[in-house]
Structure formats: structure tokens, C-alpha cells
Amino acid sequence: MAAKYANPGPLGLFGFGVTTILLNFENAGISEKTLLNLVLSHGLFYGGAAQFAAGMWEFATGNSFGATAFTSYGAFWISLAAFLWAHQGGLFAGAQEIDMFIYFMVWGALSCGLWVITFKINKALVVVFGSLVLLFLLLAIGEYSTGVHKAAGYVGLFCGGSAIYTGYATLLNETWKGTFLPIGPYAAPAAANSNVEDKA
Numbered sequence: 001m002a003a004k005y006a007n008p009g010p011l012g013l014f015g016f017g018v019t020t021i022l023l024n025f026e027n028a029g030i031s032e033k034t035l036l037n038l039v040l041s042h043g044l045f046y047g048g049a050a051q052f053a054a055g056m057w058e059f060a061t062g063n064s065f066g067a068t069a070f071t072s073y074g075a076f077w078i079s080l081a082a083f084l085w086a087h088q089g090g091l092f093a094g095a096q097e098i099d100m101f102i103y104f105m106v107w108g109a110l111s112c113g114l115w116v117i118t119f120k121i122n123k124a125l126v127v128v129f130g131s132l133v134l135l136f137l138l139l140a141i142g143e144y145s146t147g148v149h150k151a152a153g154y155v156g157l158f159c160g161g162s163a164i165y166t167g168y169a170t171l172l173n174e175t176w177k178g179t180f181l182p183i184g185p186y187a188a189p190a191a192a193n194s195n196v197e198d199k200a
Contacts, residue, residue: 005061007174012054012070013167019047019077020160028153040081048078069114097143108136123184124166131159
């Protein structure tokens, strides 16, 4: 009898979404800058390790997209938190504006590629990844503009919120066995063990 795996998608989406929201409260200038220390801890464990683990579990379910996305963004949060902490601890100098511009643009390009794929999955993920692409673009430009950086914060709040919605809708629909919160699937799942992210 084949092993049956739980859907790790909601965990990955929650880890990504909650951490993104927390960071962007600071980017938008809504919170005090001291929130960043809490965000970094959160980024290491929930946005980082938990999301990374969700990506590993997606491999077992046969979901290549979920495995790639969650593992990549989990590693992103771990690397970003580690870099900022190491800089604050004086281990090495911080990055220059052009360095962060390149960093965000590269992640934006990767996110754009993943966004294209979501048009074959569901509309909720199209919104998540579309807003993520915009977020990285604004963060890159925001290295040279305070106003754009603040605007990026509000886009980040929307992006994180959309990820939480998608994760909660997936979990709710799966647990209650129905479509209670829509995610707008584009096609029926190809296999029985496909994630609920692909379902109505």
C-alpha cells in the first residue's frame, strides 16, 4: 500500500506569508525598526526552516512546483536573516545599494519565471507570485528611493496576505472537503496525490 502524505502546501504558504507581512510592516514604515530583530528570528525558523521543510515534503508528494518554490524561498529567508545578523554583529561589512539592487532583481527574475507557471495551477497563486514579482522590483528600486521602498512595504503586506489566504483556503477546503474559499483552479489535478492547491 502506497504511503499517503499530508499536504505541506499550507505550511509553506503560511511560513512565507506571515514572515513577508512582518517584514513589510517595517518596510512600509508602520512599525518601529526594532521589529526587524523579531522578523529575522521568525525568518530563520518559520519563514526559513519550516518553509524549507515544506519544500522537502513536497518532493515526496510529487509536486515539483511546490518543492522548488518552498525550498527556494525558505532558503531565501534563512540567507537574508543570516546576512543581516552577521552584518549587525560586525562579522563583515554590509552590502552596497547596487549589491542589494542586484540581489532583489535576481530573486525577482526567478519569481517571474515561477509566476508564469502558476497560470497552469490556480488564480490564487497567480496573485501571490504576481505581487511577489512586483515586490522584488520595488525593493530593488527602493534601494535608491525611500518612497518606493515604502510602497514596496504595502505591496509586501498584500503579497503576504494573499499567500496566507491561499494557504488557509487550501487547508479549509481539504479539511472540510468542499470549496468554501475559492482559489480558482485552472485544471483538474493529474494524479490522486496532487496537492489541494490544484483543486477547486
